[in-house]
């Protein structure tokens with residue numbers, strides 16, 4: 012059986028390697044030719060490539076289950092397993108730039124017998140009598156019995172074979188920058204496995220620790236907050252970084268130096284798109300969708316690669332079970348995604364809408380179910396809730412599990428408690444600083 016995978020991102024590469032290890036012949040087609048000889052990689056069309064990524068426990072588990080040497084290669088390349096302060100033996104993620112992650116995974120795919128990487132643009136899926144027979148790449152047909160679309164959130168070539176995506180823009184915008192610690196310098200302050208997370212009414216500031224003494228800082232704001240859009244200018248980002256204590260501590264010139272320009276983020280989405288067409292049927296026998304092509308979530312808590320590789324792992328196993336019965340495989344995969352992936356999308360849709368509402372000046376609404384971020388914050392008052400909230404935070408329990416503690420959290424907010432505001436500029440003070448630094452340039 013010959014399989015073509017559209018897209019050589021994390022999902023496409025992982026899927027291809029795992030299938031080839033089961034004896035399948037797999038061609039992965041991507042318009043991106045791969046890294047340059049010196050290891051640099053522009054990765055046009057994947058705007059998040061140089062933005063910070065935190066890799067969750069599920070990513071490590073997926074690698075260890077199907078291709079354990081890739082995990083070892085990542086560690087050799089400088090990635091650091093993330094552990095909890097009180098459980099240093101328990102790995103809960105991986106600190107690594109996306110560049111390193113993808114370079115290592117791509118090398119494994121290149122070395123994998125049964126996988127062929129091909130550079131080209133997939134224009135269309137070819138089919139006969141309702142069954143996939145290949146893809147058209149730059150005007151030429153590449154034959155395949157099965158086509159797996161791992162073309163990410165922006166993939167277009169198979170769009171007509173599915174019903175519309177649910178969701179859309181999540182209402183949050185990002186600006187980030189990469190740094191490297193100077194020789195001898197230690198990490199700055201940390202309050203989370205990924206690094207340092209500070210949440211203000213109106214914006215968030217996050218430090219992500221990566222491989223090889225590199226890290227990224229990130230400022231997230233409401234995308235409608237036009238006054239903060241100037242953060243994409245280097246002088247403004249630097250001034251904001253000096254003003255926000257958690258970022259200032261990491262980026263002070265004695266500790267680190269920038270190694271990238273300031274990177275503005277494109278639009279961030281919460282979307283879910285099923286395998287099925289708008290009549291609820293599998294449109295094409297032998298065409299399946301996986302990874303961001305199925306679900307994207309606001310990256311602020313880094314669930315994208317986890318949900319993508321969880322899907323890829325499941326799809327590969329279902330293909331073992333269903334063999335050439337692709338329609339029943341698609342249906343079972345859809346059912347699994349609806350139960351195990353879609354809840355993370357729905358969780359973010361509600362969380363983000365409520366966050367934007369609060370960022371625009373509204374108080375917590377205790378007359379409605381609380382979003383997950385507020386339930387998590389309430390564990391500061393009642394740490395007993397962590398028994399339920401902890402597994403959700405680690406994505407080991409679905410968002411519905413929070414229902415068990417939501418009434419307790421609501422009681423806490425109804426009593427008047429609100430999450431403490433960290434030291435640093437308010438949203439209005441930060442917006443003033445942005446305006447002050449931007450205006451000399453605009454004149």
Ligand SMILES: Cc1cc2nc3c(=O)[nH]c(=O)nc-3n(C[C@H](O)[C@H](O)[C@H](O)COP(=O)(O)OP(=O)(O)OC[C@H]3O[C@@H](n4cnc5c(N)ncnc54)[C@H](O)[C@@H]3O)c2cc1C
Pocket residue numbers: 017018019020021022023040041042043055056057058059062063064065066067131132133134161162163164165166167168185276279301302303304310312313314315316317319
């Ligand atoms: C700003 C931002 C920050 C993020 N941070 C995190 C994080 O911290 N942690 C985390 O887990 N996730 C994060 N994510 C999500 C994560 O980046 C995605 O989940 C991940 O990229 C999904 O991988 P993928 O392989 O499915 O898709 P992609 O990485 O988008 O790869 C798709 C590939 O398909 C190729 N392609 C598309 N169309 C065609 C075509 N027609 N022909 C040929 N090739 C094609 C593209 O070139 C690309 O290589 C973030 C996302 C964003 C936007």
